[in-house]
Amino acid sequence: MPLFRSREFLNVIAIDLHGDPNRPMGNWQFAMRRDSALMLVLATAMLGVIGLFMLLGWLLWRESVVAEEQRLGELAQRLGLQAENAIIDARELLETLNQSQAPRCSPKHVQRMQEEAIGRPWIRAIGYWRAIERQCGAGFVQGTALTPPAASRIYDSGVVAWWPSPETAVGGVQLFLMRFGDHDVAIDPRLLLDGNRLEGQQAGLWVEGLPMVSMPPGAQLPEPQSLAPGLTIDRAGGRIASRFSLGTVLPMDVVAVQPSGQFVARYLPSLVSAALMGLALIALWVIFMFRLSRRQLSLATELRTAIDTGTIEVVYQPIVDLDSGRCQGAEALARWRRDNGEAISPEVFIPMAEEAGLVTRLTLALLRKVLRQLGDTLRARSDLSINLNLSPLDLENPDLPQLLAATLAEAGLPASAIKLEITERSLIDHEDSRQLISELRQRGHQVAIDDFGTGYSSLSYLESFELDTLKLDKAFVDAIETHAVTSSVIVHIIEMAKSLNLDMVAEGIESAHQAHWLAERGVQRGQGYLYSPPMDAAEFIAFEQQPAHRHPQRLT
Amino acid sequence: MTAALAACTGNTPKVADVGTQEPATRLATVNSDRELQNRVARASADHVDALPVQSLGYYLDVQTAALQTLAGSGLEVSRRQDHIQLVIPGADSFGSDSVSLTATAQRALDDIAEQLVEFNQSLVAIAGHSDAAGEPAYNRRLSLQRAIAVGNYLAARGVESARLVVRGYGASQPREANTTARGRATNRRIEIALWPLVIPPAGSSAAI
Numbered sequence: 001m002p003l004f005r006s007r008e009f010l011n012v013i014a015i016d017l018h019g020d021p022n023r024p025m026g027n028w029q030f031a032m033r034r035d036s037a038l039m040l041v042l043a044t045a046m047l048g049v050i051g052l053f054m055l056l057g058w059l060l061w062r063e064s065v066v067a068e069e070q071r072l073g074e075l076a077q078r079l080g081l082q083a084e085n086a087i088i089d090a091r092e093l094l095e096t097l098n099q100s101q102a103p104r105c106s107p108k109h110v111q112r113m114q115e116e117a118i119g120r121p122w123i124r125a126i127g128y129w130r131a132i133e134r135q136c137g138a139g140f141v142q143g144t145a146l147t148p149p150a151a152s153r154i155y156d157s158g159v160v161a162w163w164p165s166p167e168t169a170v171g172g173v174q175l176f177l178m179r180f181g182d183h184d185v186a187i188d189p190r191l192l193l194d195g196n197r198l199e200g201q202q203a204g205l206w207v208e209g210l211p212m213v214s215m216p217p218g219a220q221l222p223e224p225q226s227l228a229p230g231l232t233i234d235r236a237g238g239r240i241a242s243r244f245s246l247g248t249v250l251p252m253d254v255v256a257v258q259p260s261g262q263f264v265a266r267y268l269p270s271l272v273s274a275a276l277m278g279l280a281l282i283a284l285w286v287i288f289m290f291r292l293s294r295r296q297l298s299l300a301t302e303l304r305t306a307i308d309t310g311t312i313e314v315v316y317q318p319i320v321d322l323d324s325g326r327c328q329g330a331e332a333l334a335r336w337r338r339d340n341g342e343a344i345s346p347e348v349f350i351p352m353a354e355e356a357g358l359v360t361r362l363t364l365a366l367l368r369k370v371l372r373q374l375g376d377t378l379r380a381r382s383d384l385s386i387n388l389n390l391s392p393l394d395l396e397n398p399d400l401p402q403l404l405a406a407t408l409a410e411a412g413l414p415a416s417a418i419k420l421e422i423t424e425r426s427l428i429d430h431e432d433s434r435q436l437i438s439e440l441r442q443r444g445h446q447v448a449i450d451d452f453g454t455g456y457s458s459l460s461y462l463e464s465f466e467l468d469t470l471k472l473d474k475a476f477v478d479a480i481e482t483h484a485v486t487s488s489v490i491v492h493i494i495e496m497a498k499s500l501n502l503d504m505v506a507e508g509i510e511s512a513h514q515a516h517w518l519a520e521r522g523v524q525r526g527q528g529y530l531y532s533p534p535m536d537a538a539e540f541i542a543f544e545q546q547p548a549h550r551h552p553q554r555l556t
Numbered sequence: 557m558t559a560a561l562a563a564c565t566g567n568t569p570k571v572a573d574v575g576t577q578e579p580a581t582r583l584a585t586v587n588s589d590r591e592l593q594n595r596v597a598r599a600s601a602d603h604v605d606a607l608p609v610q611s612l613g614y615y616l617d618v619q620t621a622a623l624q625t626l627a628g629s630g631l632e633v634s635r636r637q638d639h640i641q642l643v644i645p646g647a648d649s650f651g652s653d654s655v656s657l658t659a660t661a662q663r664a665l666d667d668i669a670e671q672l673v674e675f676n677q678s679l680v681a682i683a684g685h686s687d688a689a690g691e692p693a694y695n696r697r698l699s700l701q702r703a704i705a706v707g708n709y710l711a712a713r714g715v716e717s718a719r720l721v722v723r724g725y726g727a728s729q730p731r732e733a734n735t736t737a738r739g740r741a742t743n744r745r746i747e748i749a750l751w752p753l754v755i756p757p758a759g760s761s762a763a764i
Contacts, residue, residue: 131675132611132618149613151621154635158625160617179618181625 041293042286049282056278057271064267069231069242075203076244076254083192083205083212084250086122087178090187091159094180097126104128104182105136113183114138122191124175127184139186146170146177146186152210163210164189176212189213200262206253224253233260300356302338303349307358307365312336314369315534318543319387319505319527322519325548331387331421331527332370333534334362350391359393360400364407367418371411373537377544378417384544387419387448392426395433401440415444419469423451427465434465441466448505452493463500470497472523474508480517494521583707584721585700586681592751595721596679600753607677607754615752616640619675626667639751640678642668646685646702646744655701657709665706668748669713681721681749682707687740688727700724706746 093116102109105128113126117138125139134145148167151160158181164174168186176187193205193215204214204221214221227243234241241257306312316330336344353362370386371378378384394400408415420440426433427449437447448469449462476490497504506518509528518526532543586592600606607615620635623642632643649661657665672680684699684706703722711717732739 129618131677132607132615147611147614149610151613151617154617154621154624156624158621160621179621181622 037297038290038293041289045286045289049286052282053275053278056274060267060271060274064263064271065231067267068240068263072231072242072256073244075256076242077246079193079203079205079254080244080246080252083189083207083252084247086120086187086192087207088249089120090123090178090185091180093120093123093126094159094178094183094185097128097183098181110136110138122187122189123185124170124173124188125186127186129179129182129184140170146175148177153208163207164212190215190217201256201258203254203256206255207247207250209251209253219257221255221257224255227255235260299344300352300358303336303352304356304358304361306336306338307353307362310365310369312362312365312369313536314366314373315536316374316386316540317527317534318532318540319525320531322506322515322523322526327544327546328383328525329385329387329419330540330544331534332366332389334366354391354393357393359391360397360403363388363390363394363400364403367404367407368411370418371407371413374541375411375413377541378413381544382416385417385419385446387421389421389450390426392423392433395422395426395436398432398436400436401443404440404445405443416446419446419448421448421450421471424449425451427461438466441468449502462496467500467502470500470502470504472504472506472518474528477506477508477514477518477528478510480514491521494523498522583704583711583717586721586723592681592721592723596751596753597756599679599719601756603677603753605677606756607752609754609757612638612752612754615675615677619671619678619750622671622675623668626664626671631664631668639749642748642750644706644746644748645742646746647741649746650702650705650744653698655698655705657705662709665709666713669710669715672710672750673714675750676716676719677753678719679721679751679753680707680710680715680719681723681751682710683723683725683747683749685725685729685731685743685745685747686727687743688730688734689740692726692728696724696726696728698724699726702746706748 097113097116100109100112102112109128113128113136117123117126123139125137127134127137127139127145129135129145132147146162146168148162148165150167152163153159153161155161160179162168162177164176166174168175168177170186173188173190176189176192178185178187189205189212193203193213202214202216202219202221204219205212206224209225222241224243224245227241229243229245232241232243238260239257240260240263241255243253243255245251245253313335315333315335317333318327319329319331320326321328334346334350336346336349338344350359350362353359367388370388374386378386390400397403404418405415408418422433422437441447446468447466448471449465449467450471451473452470470493472490472493476493479490494504504523504525506514506523506526507528509515509518509526509530511530514528515526515530535543584595586595616635616639620633620640623631623633623640626633630645630648632641634641644661644664649658649664650656651658672678682703684701684703686695686699688695700722701724703724707717707720707722711720727734727743730739730743731745732742734740734743
């Protein structure tokens, strides 16, 4: 993605550069463009960052809510079970006491009640009653027996229960009372809720829909019926309420409330650390992208400089007549070695040049170098020609023929000395190329189609262009060795080239067998490692002077 | 004794023998709600150990719960605003056209009596009801005598006879339609209302 973005803004630069390649853009203008482009990168990156950050924040928030719900759910479960167990235990205790054989209010009976009370911290009193008179018992209420006027529940089983209320209060503590048969218990509901676990929250327990106890006492808690199950965020009140229902024997609800700040505080550390980590990652990424863009840009600048100063080198791969073995010319290939010694592959810098709008500049620079290096050789042999590759962008430049002509005129060489290689793709991309090619041919250049077979053009389409040569791709030449030659595509291509009256150059010939096979079928010329790998001008001049090259020279 | 009671209600029994146990003391009879409430008020004033008014609710709640545990025999217990209403199905309580309590009934009444002895701050109003088959006067008498039978039984089990009042409704208060056998069986019942005796507010005199 970042690579794509850098290309986009480089095209912005390209539009300006491409207007008049002959007038070099001032360095300061170029620098300014570069900086604003960088700003664009940064701005886009920031947007991406913010978006990502918000997503992260939202995800973390949801995680926190879920985690909090879970935590409160567990708390509610615990509290509810605690309460439920205490109540069930009290009921069983009453049953046991009722069934006891000990004479009522005997020392043994009283002692029994005392032991049971002491063993259960939430039971404040156990009493033995006859009608409305408490006869004896254990606990704090000696002499003050509670007879609240209205029971909260009378169960079919005969248990009567009084929920905590002012009528059940002793010393300011509202008790929960349970009577069954002759005995009753007074439970301190505050001990049904484990206050230690609340951690600064307020919580309340409802049993059978009636409020049992809240911590701290008197806390203002919303009723369970008014809350949805789970977590509810009350923004106006600045607090978070949660409600959980449970109960196997008795229906229970637990409501817990905490200030929003507390919830945030609990999850803030994880939020902050996650945010910091995220920020760090994003910062690293931004820095990386920044440096990458700068490198891209600086590389593009360097390329431009290299082109202008003629640092781009040319190497030559000889093209040889397959019958006579005589060298007929060469394909000129660009090579770039940076000042620091690093070699940049044409597959990298050619597209870079295309995007930076430096293609024609490059083509002309290469042409100038070819003419300077091989000018004498070309003048000596008029049948020698050097092939120059044209990019599709070159073909979109209507000034190209004129520019080439001017360069050739400077060197005093005819157009016939330079053959132009164009790819099949460039034929398809632009209809106007047809006219340009025609003009180039009129000026005296021969035109070869390279990479044939890799595009979609049909025979008739090809016919509509004026072309001179067809280059057979290395892939087809390779097939001569490995596949059954009678069924190979290359045969058909050769036939087709003949029918179009195109002469052929086979690329990538590596064996004498291939050369022989091709020559037999009428392919006129070839290039490849069989004859020579690409070499510099001096080596080529030496190569060209030799009369014939039928056998492999050297392979390095 | 029976004849005297019959004379009080103004009717001569047509049935030859409606045998009852001879009670130790005569049970009070009431014929209207107002009479009943008067008796409640008077008993409240007279009772040595009447209920403090703040304990009234508690008394009724706990007694209701205690009576509910006896509900195995088909006994219905309902706690009303100011009293407790018990319903004893009549079908298994008395023999056909008899005022003798069956063994089932006696067992139920034993348990009830125990509760009434413990919760002794109430007036026990026993009401007999019958189905609509037969003469209304006969039904009234039969229902009253069945109520008396229950009352005597309770008294024999320790409930103070001064706290017992009886009343015969006859068929005048059916619970279900008398057209079906089941309906008629439902209507033949004993209802016991337990009216708590509350300490009257200071300064008021007992109503007569």
